[in-house]
Amino acid sequence: MTVGLGPLPGLQTQEGHLKRGTVESGRPLAGAARRRVADTRVRSKELQRERSTLDITGILFFVLAIGVVGAGLAVVTLRNVIHSAIAMMVCFGSLAGMYALLGAPIVAAAQVLIYLGAISVLIIFAIMLTQAGDASLAAPFHRQVPFAALAALIVVGLIGWAVIQTDWGAAAQAVAVNLEQLAIALFTDYALPFEIISLLLLAAIIGAIFLARRPEEDERAG
Amino acid sequence: MGLSAYLIVSTLLFAIGAFGFMARRNGILMLICIELMLNGVNLSLVAFNAYQPAPAVNGAIFALMIMAVAAAEATVGLALVIAIIRTRQTAEVDQYRDLKE
Incomplete structure (x- = not known):
């Protein structure tokens, strides 16, 4: 059995056509604006609209990013495990929003179904089944916290540096799935x-x- | 927002998960941190998929499959942790030292 990456050739052109149609009708973006160079009034209006879309996307991105990273930090720092589990649900919900922002609503739906619906409930059940009183509240961290923090910072530094230094050749706008x-x-x-x-x-x-x-x-x- | 912003968020989430896995003593919390790391990787996959020059679906499919594997991992991991807690009466992983003594 072959597990190739490309779909059938005939299919691909049809899909590509479909794709372009949906994207253009869905969002009035730079491609549409560039083609109508002659009519400057329409062009400026389109550009304005594009800028406002970008602003909303940017604001949403920052809100969701703060949700993801803040809730993630809460997961690892809160003393009570059940609070950590609830922070984890906030983190997964923000991630679902981020997938939707990236134009992958199917992944966002799967995130809500699998992580928010199934895994979170499983984890909260496990916590309720196993936590006897507040025995674990006394010392939530190992003695190796400094080394763990150092390792995490090194990971952030190295990967972040690589991300910023690399020219990804990426598209300017996220394309919907x-x-x-x-x-x-x-x-x-x-x-x-x-x-x-x-x-x-x-x-x-x-x-x-x-x-x-x-x-x-x-x-x-x- | 560009691709880099999403990748930075994904890196931060992965590092937070790795830190929690190494630093916390509770077995269930370590599993939660593994889920955080998997989610960080998923975010990078979906972001790469969205910012490909040609329209693509591979990254989204990889993300969906990682979610399925993560669900299986969480099920078996939690069953293991519950079984260990039942025999040891504690969730703290540094109390599991039978092999050392």
């Missing part, structure tokens, strides 16, 4: 990984049931 194209790719090019993931989830369910079973139930059954 075409849902139809994504579905076709998921069930043709990525069909094998998709099936393997279903197998992995089955194995995880069986493993979790086996691990979380109490030993007494084992004896009673046997």
Whole structure:
């Protein structure tokens, strides 16, 4: 079985056409403005609108970024584990907003469903099942905190430096994900990984049931 | 906002998760921090996908698959932590020193 990256050639042109249509009708951006050089009034109006879109996107980005990073810091610094779990939910929700801002609503929906809906509830259940009183409130950190902080700062410094130094050759604007194209790719090019993931989830369910079973139930059954 | 801004946020989230994983003593909180790191990587994948010069879907598909793997990881990880807490009566990972003694 071949797991190639490119879709069928005929499909690609059609999809590309579809894509361009959606983007232009969805957002009046620089491409549309540039083509109408002759009519300067229309052009200035379009540019103005573009600037206001950019401003809203920028404000949303900063609000969501503060949500992500602030809630992430709250997760690692709050003493009570249940507070950390709630901060984690805020962080995941802000991330979903960021995915929507990046033009990937399907990823945002999956983020809300899987992380906010499933994993957060699982983690909060686990905390409620296991925390006896406030035993863990006394000393939430290891003695190795300085080294951990140093390692994290080195990671931020190195990757941040690499990000800023690199010329990514990226598009000026985020391009929305075409849902139809994504579905076709998921069930043709990525069909094998998709099936393997279903197998992995089955194995995880069986493993979790086996691990979380109490030993007494084992004896009673046997 | 450009690609770099999203990548910086993703780097910060990854580093926060790594710091929490190394610094906190609670087993469940360490799993939460692993989720933070995975989310940081996911954000970078979706951002790369959105800012590709040609329209693409690969990054979004990778992100969706990482979410599925993260769900499996969280399930098995929490089951393990609950089993260990049940036998050791504590969630603090530095109390698990049977192999050392």
